[in-house]
Amino acid sequence: MSTEVVSVSAVSAEQQQSPSAPAQQTAVEKVNLLGMSRPQMEKFFEDMGEKKFRAGQVMKWIHQFFVTDFAEMTNISGKLREKLEKICEIKAPEVVHKNYSKDGTRKWVFRVGDGEGSLVETVLIPAEHRSGLRRTLCISSQVGCALDCSFCSTGKQGFQRDLSQAEIIGQLWMANYSYMEDVPVLERERSVTNVVMMGMGEPLLNYDAVLNSMRTMLDDFAYGMSKRRVTLSTSGVVPKIDQMVKDIDVALAISLHAPNDELRNELVPINKKYPLEQLIAACQRYIAKDGNESSRKHVTIEYVMLDGVNDYPEHAQQMIKLLKNLPSKINLIPFNPFPHAPYGRSSRNRIISFQKTLSDAGFVCTIRQTRGDDIDAACGQLVGQVADRTRRAEQWKKKVAQQNEILRSQG
Numbered sequence: 536m537s538t539e540v541v542s543v544s545a546v547s548a549e550q551q552q553s554p555s556a557p558a559q560q561t562a563v564e565k566v567n568l569l570g571m572s573r574p575q576m577e578k579f580f581e582d583m584g585e586k587k588f589r590a591g592q593v594m595k596w597i598h599q600f601f602v603t604d605f606a607e608m609t610n611i612s613g614k615l616r617e618k619l620e621k622i623c624e625i626k627a628p629e630v631v632h633k634n635y636s637k638d639g640t641r642k643w644v645f646r647v648g649d650g651e652g653s654l655v656e657t658v659l660i661p662a663e664h665r666s667g668l669r670r671t672l673c674i675s676s677q678v679g680c681a682l683d684c685s686f687c688s689t690g691k692q693g694f695q696r697d698l699s700q701a702e703i704i705g706q707l708w709m710a711n712y713s714y715m716e717d718v719p720v721l722e723r724e725r726s727v728t729n730v731v732m733m734g735m736g737e738p739l740l741n742y743d744a745v746l747n748s749m750r751t752m753l754d755d756f757a758y759g760m761s762k763r764r765v766t767l768s769t770s771g772v773v774p775k776i777d778q779m780v781k782d783i784d785v786a787l788a789i790s791l792h793a794p795n796d797e798l799r800n801e802l803v804p805i806n807k808k809y810p811l812e813q814l815i816a817a818c819q820r821y822i823a824k825d826g827n828e829s830s831r832k833h834v835t836i837e838y839v840m841l842d843g844v845n846d847y848p849e850h851a852q853q854m855i856k857l858l859k860n861l862p863s864k865i866n867l868i869p870f871n872p873f874p875h876a877p878y879g880r881s882s883r884n885r886i887i888s889f890q891k892t893l894s895d896a897g898f899v900c901t902i903r904q905t906r907g908d909d910i911d912a913a914c915g916q917l918v919g920q921v922a923d924r925t926r927r928a929e930q931w932k933k934k935v936a937q938q939n940e941i942l943r944s945q946g
């Protein structure tokens with residue numbers, strides 16, 4: 536089993552089958568502990584008749600020492616380790632492609648099922664910061680995406696399915712492990728400093744799995760990340776923003792990309808359901824909930840710069856009006872064109888002049904550095920290429936098999 540929690544009683548019942556039963560009937564899918572949040576794992580241990588503090592111990596081994604073999608969990612009794620070995624596993628998604636850029640950017644493509652559509656990607660971007668080196672990981676939450684934003688490579692791939700908790704947290708686990716695989720277990724450290732839920736998919740449409748995964752990111756028994764360093768980015772699923780405010784305290788980013796409804800309906804179609812007025816009001820409720828909390832002092836506004844589409848001076852003026860009552864930081868993103876993209880990247884001058892207008896109006900406005908260009912860091916782009924290569928390899932194999940068949944039939 537690659538993903539979710541199965542009840543212990545179900546596992547035990549299957550395990551208690553007669554030893555003479557056929558092998559295929561006794562095969563038990565193991566429970567993957569990688570994705571469980573602490574409350575889920577505590578319940579799992581209690582259901583097994585074990586003390587719930589075992590959950591914290593096992594979580595530390597998994598998420599702080601990056602161990603996948605129960606035999607290495609030396610503070611757990613041999614008897615319990617044997618029991619866990621029989622019914623559980625710690626399994627990250629399979630890496631089918633990885634690429635480390637000269638500038639330190641790392642990118643992975645994971646296979647999360649059968650079929651050519653079952654690929655997701657994760658990108659890690661390092662950057663020097665006054666507080667030290669930051670390693671920010673952009674995590675995917677769905678295979679593909681149903682929201683079909685017109686500038687987005689992932690949107691063009693359509694929606695396949697939601698990722699499980701193990702598949703979401705597995706991306707963070709793998710990124711950390713990539714720095715530690717040659718380090719002795721007890722000397723391993725957590726290397727990823729920041730997470731943005733901004734990869735493939737709309738995270739608020741896979742709500743429970745994303746929420747539990749973010750809880751694991753914040754948990755001191757797992758990644759122990761500061762709530763200011765975990766950011767959920769949404770295209771604007773308004774009711775779920777309100778739900779998230781009740782459930783967890785993390786940073787919020789909005790993929791805005793247009794300052795008026797007419798243009799946003801075209802670029803981010805979910806805007807037709809939750810127009811800007813509703814979206815901005817939800818952001819204000821997010822701020823108002825806990826105004827003193829540092830993670831809720833502002834919302835980050837993401838704005839992709841599309842040449843001749845949303846980068847005119849009047850768009851900057853509309854942004855100023857739209858955001859005037861919302862404490863926000865604006866991040867301008869130079870568009871990263873993908874094959875057959877219907878848009879181009881705004882010129883450097885245009886981006887700088889857009890930034891100046893917003894900065895002069897008092898906004899903190901930054902331009903995202905383009906990173907990892909040599910490894911196709913635009914969201915969804917690498918998955919498309921890996922899928923293309925897989926498809927071509929399969930077509931080639933089929934062709935060779937057909938030619939062999941013809942040769943055989945010709946004697």
Ligand code: SF4
Pocket residue numbers: 680681682683684687688689690691734735736737770790
């Ligand atoms: S930008 Fe985000 S929400 Fe829009 S299609 Fe792409 S992945 Fe989905």
